[in-house]
Amino acid sequence: MALNFDQALEKYEPTLGLEVHVELNTHSKMFCGCATEFGAEPNTQTCPVCLGLPGALPAVNGKAIESTILIGLALNCSIAPYSRFARKNYFYPDMPKNFQTSQYDEPICINGYLDVEIDTEEGKKTFRVEIERVHMEEDTGKSLHVGGSTGRIHGAEYSLLDYNRAGIPLVEIVTKMIPGTDKYAPQVARAYVTELRDILRSLGVSDVKMEQGSLRCDANVSLSPRGSGILGTRSETKNVNSLRSVERAIFGEIERQATRLESGERIIQETRHFLEESGLTRAGRSKEQAEDYRYFPEPDLVPVTPSAEWVEELRATLPEKPSTRRKRLQEAWAVPDKEMTSLINAELLDVVEETVNLGADPSKARSWWLGEISRLANEKDVSATSLVTASQVAEIIALISSGELTDKLARQVVEGVVNGEGTPREVIDARGLKVVSDDSALMAAIESAIAAQPDTAERVRGGNIPAAGALIGAVMKATGGQADAAKVRELLLKHLGQA
């Protein structure tokens, strides 16, 4: 019998483990001077070092080490005074060297933590995620499997390799086992990756684009029968390429494992692949046979021994923590908790801050980004920030404040900008979206409205102010919505002797 998430949680407690790989945004690769540009033509960013040609010798990119130390410090890690690179040997063509230069038992950073906050039924709750290690390695090349029906490795006739990505500095951040998250496991995982991404972005060490693979997450899940204290076999889900997928993958894995256990089957220790469409995972490589990578110290690279002075210098450059920043902005803008959560979940905090910095009123900036722009983005199934820029929104808000646009007209301007009709100003000119502020033009429309509804006008004259609504509506209709309703009301009531 298939167990759903709630049933699974009644019987089992989940334990999580998260491995995040992040590509650093250095100009050059980890061990050679090849460029690291994303999306370059295949094999245009390779050299004897990253192709592993005989006699080539690697040289460590100092900036990458600095970035890794910064990441470790931001995650409250100890920086190892002595650290070495190691060769991870394996036969697979994604690394032309037949090994990946990585770190084994001597990583650069160890024993840190990251506190993440999530919304629970009992209010906000903080979970501490402990960090086991942060180590340096290099990314692998990209494989294209040709000949199979699905583009998957199984059934492929041959594979094509592009080594542009091989050798790009990669940092692996590994958590310790995360117990006690219970039914909040999917949210804790998502909050952790989100917080980590925000930290990495604030450090400026990576592009952190999950959709481009510069931030990748592997999620390990195991279940133990509630109260038993016995840790179950874990599965490792790869290919989790968005924050939402992190949450879905863990949710799905908990259901799958519980269902298996419930029907008396055992969990196989294996790699699973997350399927974006269904939110399910598919079995990949079995790890029943312990992997043997025959790690040994990389003889071509000397140890890394960061001095305490260097570490302290780097610590002094750490930027404001994203969680601190969020609290600061929430106070400065006087945002209610719920709306702040919406902003963060919609990933609109940065762009709203940018809009506010361009002079927009914080509450207006928030309501435009969370309201109309998000609505259009949902319709088109794209991100809000891909539709309009902060400066365009700031400009539109300024035009509303100055009375040049009404909210209604402004929505049309946003729509025009989104449809690629140009800048807000160009949309206004092209569509003729100007507030009718000319009193005489408005008065003409008001007089026609009164002439058309003499009874209504009489009631207003008699003191029935709410009746004016019908007349105001008629004027707004006559002016194609380009009049300021407040202004129309003011002129109308005055004309009928009620103001």
Next chain:
Amino acid sequence: MAAISREEVANLARLARIEMTDVELDHLATEMDVILGAVARVQEVAGAEVPPTSHPLPLTNVFRADVVTPSLTPEEALSGAPAKADQRFKVPQILGDAE
């Protein structure tokens, strides 16, 4: 006791993707055992205060500046490849369950 067993030699051969016959395994297990025995004598000489050497030179923190240098052209990069297609290295079907 032997320094390396026949099973360990067989496992190493598997990891290194070297196909070996039973006769070869028997032979090599004996030979490697002798070699390891000889090397092990070094451990007797080195006291506990001598750390295992991975790097003969007492150097640390040798870093390169993060500067882009010219890469090979794709033609150069692929010039030694046994097979290529679409400006990529072409490799035979990747068998088994590797990632």
